Amino acid sequence: MFKKKAGVASDNQVVLVMTLPAVLLMIVFVAVPLVMGVQISLTNWNGYSQDFTYNGLANYKKLFSDPMFLRAFRNTIIYGFGSTLFQTILGVLYALLLQRAFALRGLARTIIYLPAMIAQLLVGYVWYFMVQYNRGALNDIVMMLGGTKLDWLGVGDRAVIIIMIINTLNFCGKAMIIYIAGLNSIPDMYYEAASVDGANGWQQFWGITMPQLIPAITTSTLLNLIGGLKMFGLVISTTGGGPGYSTHSLSSLINSLYFSYQDAGYASAVGVFTFVFIMAVSIVIRWYLAKKEAAAQ
Amino acid sequence: MKKALCLLLMAAMLLSGIAAAHAEPLSGELIIASRYTGVQGDAFTSIIEGFQAENPGVKVENQVFTSDYEDLMKAKMAANDLPDVFMTHGWSIMRYKEYLLPLNDEPWAKDIVQGLNSSILDEDGKVYVLPNTIAWTGVLVQNELLNELGLEIPKTVEEFMHCCEVAKDAGYVGVYMAGKDTRSPAYVLNLIAPSFLLNGADAAEIGASLQDGSFDWGKWAAVNEFLMALKDNGYLNVDCATADTAFQSETLVAKESLFIFQRNSVLVEAWDIDPEADLGFIPLPAKDASEEAYLVGGESQAFGIWKDSKNIDAAKAFLAYMARPENIKLIAEVCGEAPGLEGVEVDSGNLTKWFEAWAATKTLPWFDRVYLPSGMWATMRDTGSALIGGESTIEKAGETMQASYEQLRSQK
Numbered sequence: 001m002f003k004k005k006a007g008v009a010s011d012n013q014v015v016l017v018m019t020l021p022a023v024l025l026m027i028v029f030v031a032v033p034l035v036m037g038v039q040i041s042l043t044n045w046n047g048y049s050q051d052f053t054y055n056g057l058a059n060y061k062k063l064f065s066d067p068m069f070l071r072a073f074r075n076t077i078i079y080g081f082g083s084t085l086f087q088t089i090l091g092v093l094y095a096l097l098l099q100r101a102f103a104l105r106g107l108a109r110t111i112i113y114l115p116a117m118i119a120q121l122l123v124g125y126v127w128y129f130m131v132q133y134n135r136g137a138l139n140d141i142v143m144m145l146g147g148t149k150l151d152w153l154g155v156g157d158r159a160v161i162i163i164m165i166i167n168t169l170n171f172c173g174k175a176m177i178i179y180i181a182g183l184n185s186i187p188d189m190y191y192e193a194a195s196v197d198g199a200n201g202w203q204q205f206w207g208i209t210m211p212q213l214i215p216a217i218t219t220s221t222l223l224n225l226i227g228g229l230k231m232f233g234l235v236i237s238t239t240g241g242g243p244g245y246s247t248h249s250l251s252s253l254i255n256s257l258y259f260s261y262q263d264a265g266y267a268s269a270v271g272v273f274t275f276v277f278i279m280a281v282s283i284v285i286r287w288y289l290a291k292k293e294a295a296a297q
Numbered sequence: 298m299k300k301a302l303c304l305l306l307m308a309a310m311l312l313s314g315i316a317a318a319h320a321e322p323l324s325g326e327l328i329i330a331s332r333y334t335g336v337q338g339d340a341f342t343s344i345i346e347g348f349q350a351e352n353p354g355v356k357v358e359n360q361v362f363t364s365d366y367e368d369l370m371k372a373k374m375a376a377n378d379l380p381d382v383f384m385t386h387g388w389s390i391m392r393y394k395e396y397l398l399p400l401n402d403e404p405w406a407k408d409i410v411q412g413l414n415s416s417i418l419d420e421d422g423k424v425y426v427l428p429n430t431i432a433w434t435g436v437l438v439q440n441e442l443l444n445e446l447g448l449e450i451p452k453t454v455e456e457f458m459h460c461c462e463v464a465k466d467a468g469y470v471g472v473y474m475a476g477k478d479t480r481s482p483a484y485v486l487n488l489i490a491p492s493f494l495l496n497g498a499d500a501a502e503i504g505a506s507l508q509d510g511s512f513d514w515g516k517w518a519a520v521n522e523f524l525m526a527l528k529d530n531g532y533l534n535v536d537c538a539t540a541d542t543a544f545q546s547e548t549l550v551a552k553e554s555l556f557i558f559q560r561n562s563v564l565v566e567a568w569d570i571d572p573e574a575d576l577g578f579i580p581l582p583a584k585d586a587s588e589e590a591y592l593v594g595g596e597s598q599a600f601g602i603w604k605d606s607k608n609i610d611a612a613k614a615f616l617a618y619m620a621r622p623e624n625i626k627l628i629a630e631v632c633g634e635a636p637g638l639e640g641v642e643v644d645s646g647n648l649t650k651w652f653e654a655w656a657a658t659k660t661l662p663w664f665d666r667v668y669l670p671s672g673m674w675a676t677m678r679d680t681g682s683a684l685i686g687g688e689s690t691i692e693k694a695g696e697t698m699q700a701s702y703e704q705l706r707s708q709k
Contacts, residue, residue, distance in 0.1 A: 046672065046708045048374035049395065068679075128477075133536030134544070153477075153539040156688050242479050243538040243686020245679050259368045260675030262705065 034275070040268040047264035059269035068245045069270060072253040075160050076274075079167060079249055080228035080281075086168040087224045088217065091175025096209075098176065099183050109180075113173035120170065124237025127166045128153075131238075156246025159239050163247060167234055171227060175220045182216025183209070211296035218289040222282060229278050250274045324354035325608040327615060329600075330380040331359065332366040340631045348618045355611045379603040381612045387596045387663060389426040390419050391671040397425035397601040403613065405620035408638040416595035416662045425601045427616045428637030429628040432597035433652070433660065434578055435590075436488070437557040437564055439549050441575035442469060446555075450579050452590045454492065454523065457556075457582040461532035464555040471532030473554035474685065475542040482537075482681025483674060485524050485558045488581055488593055490664040493519040496588045507668035510706050514699035519584075521684060521691040528685050538686035550574045561648060565633040568647050577651040580658050592655055595663040598628050599637070669702065676701035 041059050045052035063069050098109050115123055130137045131152040139149040153159040190208045199207060232251040235241055241248040241256060248256065250270060257267035333341040338361065345357050360380060362369050367386070373379045374396055385393045400406055401424055409417070413428050436457075443450070443460070446467060451457040461471030474481045494503050494516060506512040527533050534540060534554070546567035548554045557563060564576050580590035600619065602612040618624065622641045629636045629643045635652055636643050645652055665674050680697050683689035689697070 044708050046705075048371040048392075049708075050377060052708075128541070132541065133539060149535075151536045151539055154536060154686060156686065239539070240477055240479060242476065242679075242682040244683025244688035246683070246686065246688045256675065256679075259371060260672075260678070261701070262371075262672030262675070262708075 037268045037271050037275075040264055041266075041272050043265045045264045046262040047258055047267075048262070052265070055265065059266045060273075062266060063269060063273060068248070068253065069250075071245060072248040072250050072270075075247060076229055076231070076250045078160055079164055079231045080225050082161075082164040083167040083171070083228040083231075084221055084224040086165075087172045087175045088221060090168065090172040091179050091220060092213070094172065094176040095179030095183055099180055109173075109176070112176055115170045116174045120231075120233030121237045123166070123170050124234040127234075128238050131162060153239050153247075154243065156243055159243075159247045163231075163234055163238055166238065167228060167231060170234070171224060175224060178216050178220040178223075179213060182213045186212040214289065214293045214296050218286070218293065221285060221289065225285060226278060226282060229274075229281065250277075322354045323352045323611045323614055325611045326356045326358065327382065327608050327611045328358045328360060328380040329615070330366075330370070330383040331361055331600075332363050332384060332386070333361060334363055337628075337631045340627050344619055344624050344627065347624075348615055351618065352611070352614060355608075355614075357615070377605070379605075381606040381608050382600055382602055382615055385426050385596065385599050385601050387416075387432065387599075387666050388671065389417055389596055389599055389601055391666055393601060394419060394425055396603055396605075398604040398606070398609065398612075399423040399425060400427065400602070400613075400616070403427070403620075404617060405638060408620075408640060410635075410637055410639055412594055412660050413596060413637060416666055417599070426596065426599035427601075427620055428596050429598040429600070429619065429625055430632055430634035430637050431594045432560065432663070433592055433594040433635045434488075434559075434561050435580045435592045435655070436578060436582075437549065437559055437561070438577055438579050439552055439555050439575070440577050442552050442555050444575075451582050452580075453586055454582045454584055458526065458530070458532075460555060461527065461530070465531055469552075470534045470548070470554040472527050472556045472558065473540075473545055473548045474533050474537040474558075475540045475545045476536075476538040476682055476685055477540055478542045479678035479682040481542070481545075481559070482524060482685050483677040484560075485527070486520055486677050486681050487664050487674075488558055489523050490517075490520045491591060491593070491661045492581060492584050492588075493523070495661060495664070495668075496583055496591060496659075504668060510703075512702070514695055514702070517695045517698055518691055521680070521694050524681060524684055525691055533685065538682060546570060549576055561633045564648065572647070576647070578648075578655075580655060589659050591659040591661050593663055594635075594660040595666055597634055597637070598632055670705035670708075672705045672708075673698070673701055 042054050042056060043052045044055045044058075094112055098105055098112075129135070131139075133139060133149060133151045133154070136152075138152065143149060152162060186209065190212070191204055194204050194208055230251055231249045232255070235247055235249050235252040236255075239247040241252050245253070245256070251274065254267045254271050254274070257263050257270060261267075329345070331341055342359065345359055349355065349357055366384070370379070370383065370393075374393075377396075379396055383393075385397075389397060401422070405427060406424055409424065409428060410431060413431060417424055417426060417428055419425075438450075442464070446460075446463050446469075448460045448463060449456070451460050464471045472485075474485070476482055494500070494507075503512070503516070528537065534548075545557055545559065546563050547570065549557065549563070549567045550571045561578060564578065567574055567576055580592050583590050600616060602609060602616065606612055619628075620638060622638075625636050625638050625641045626643045629641070630645060633645060633648050635645075665677065676698055680689060680694040684691070684694055
């Protein structure tokens with residue numbers, strides 16, 4: 001019907017030209033830094049000098065014997081998986097609650113979503129002032145109830161849990177929005193049919209709602225997991241990675257190794273590991289949830 | 298005779314040509330990097346404006362970086378693209394030397410305060426910065442509280458611990474530490490290290506071993522033990538590992554704490570809150586009575602010139618302008634520090650009496666800047682923070698310091 005005219009670009013050429021800017025940006029801002037990061041990870045560069053030497057895989061060999069890295073790796077898993085788990089639970093609960101029509105529903109949704117729009121650093125500082133030992137709101141409440149003040153962030157393991165909770169509360173609004181969209185896409189006829197068959201609310205939730213929410217869970221889980229595994233701002237603003245290095249995430253550790261310890265080579269090795277780890281986790285989770293999605297169809 | 302006259306005439310013309318070239322007004326664009334804000338920023342801006350008024354052909358861009366200054370400068374060094382003039386914040390030799398222009402021939406170089414030599418001269422005697430001020434400090438003290446508790450200024454570690462014990466028993470904090478900023482415990486380690494390592498008869502030997510890599514890190518345990526003694530005896534604030542620096546000047550003004558290991562700028566902040574507060578600084582305690590208490594001093598508000606700058610003449614002119622007594626005085630006064638050039642009289646306000654009181658006190662250089670490789674400050678921050686946070690032991694912290702020392706030396 002349509003004849004290709006001489007001098008007119010083919011569809012493929014148009015697509016190629018239109019994707020070129022994005023591809024170029026990816027090359028400049030992702031591929032090149034990644035390759036350079038790998039290159040730096042094979043050196044003993046201090047991060048600013050013009051002199052350095054290649055030291056092979058020494059930085060990678062150091063990874064699993066370095067207590068600082070192991071601690072940050074463990075914390076990153078807690079921040080990533082812990083936050084995602086609780087964000088999913090809270091997100092689904094909020095979504096179920098706020099899907100129903102009631103006065104001020106929009107305001108409630110906005111309030112829950114609001115922290116997700118604020119920079120993590122600011123959220124962290126606000127929370128720091130709530131949990132700090134002196135003048136902290138949490139300790140004021142504890143003392144009002146007759147308890148003793150506690151230095152909440154003074155113990156590394158406890159501080160890690162607190163940071164995980166802060167991250168959960170910060171981003172559960174984002175999960176909620178995704179789940180509300182997911183709930184809205186479930187046809188009412190499923191519930192009507194289930195009611196006719198005598199299924200109660202609990203049975204409907206597990207038999208209809210949850211299986212139908214799997215695509216939303218996939219999206220939300222991946223977004224929250226990647227966000228949690230990359231956590232940086234909250235750690236810096238609440239504890240700065242301390243006491244010692246006990247609350248560092250891999251991202252904040254990279255920053256500390258590069259700029260403070262002046263060990264850019266090792267920092268890059270941690271960076272390459274973090275990239276590979278997050279990519280591997282994302283692929284496995286994506287594959288697992290895709291299988292669940294297929295089973296739910 | 299004619300020939301000689303001709304030669305003389307030619308020489309005179311040549312010289313007058315050179316003189317004319319020198320008399321030409323300076324021109325170009327000068328980029329200056331600093332981290333001055335607030336009152337200090339205003340003072341520095343006024344110096345730049347004064348320089349520009351005298352040199353209208355030079356356009357100055359003042360790039361102000363605050364907390365990110367060191368990170369940004371590292372990134373700029375990595376790219377070998379630095380500002381024409383930049384602050385070296387105590388690290389002209391150990392970190393920035395590779396990028397700086399030697400300035401020994403500048404007219405102000407002969408006026409540098411002698412006490413600074415150990416921290417700003419390299420092994421060849423070259424100086425790379427104009428040192429506006431000296432960071433001269435000891436332990437910050439709530440003097441009114443010290444007097445109320447009937448305590449004398451402590452001269453030894455034992456006397457210092459006694460003061461803390463008395464303060465604790467009276468319900469006060471012996472040493473306030475804002476440990477959320479891990480520089481706070483690192484300051485303790487950095488300031489007290491000379492007491493155990495570089496203040497006695499074997500100071501030269503230990504100093505040399507630190508610099509040549511043969512230091513016995515078992516000796517570092519005494520430094521860690523000092524910090525742990527403060528923690529274990531309850532002399533530190535309960536939230537020593539998590540308190541924010543925003544409150545450290547307040548705690549002095551409110552007479553809640555007796556001592557703080559920090560720079561004098563904390564006193565200046567405290568006097569902003571209450572100009573009448575009886576605060577000051579005292580020398581750091583000696584290990585025992587056989588040695589003297591000491592202060593720590595070294596390069597502070599210093600500026601150098603990037604050796605590959607395209608505007609070296611303008612940059613040198615700027616430093617010469619900044620080295621004028623009135624400008625050194627201005628910077629020293631707003632920073633609460635002593636001048637780095639001889640012959641400059643400053644009015645340091647409430648600090649003046651303390652500067653005068655300790656004028657004859659033994660002054661040692663900042664420990665990490667002279668004896669440790671660049672980058673170990675971070676290790677001191679983490680090990681100090683881990684010690685007060687119960688995340689490490691004296692032995693482990695010592696091992697971490699040694700490993701970091703060896704790794705950073707291997708980068709050379």
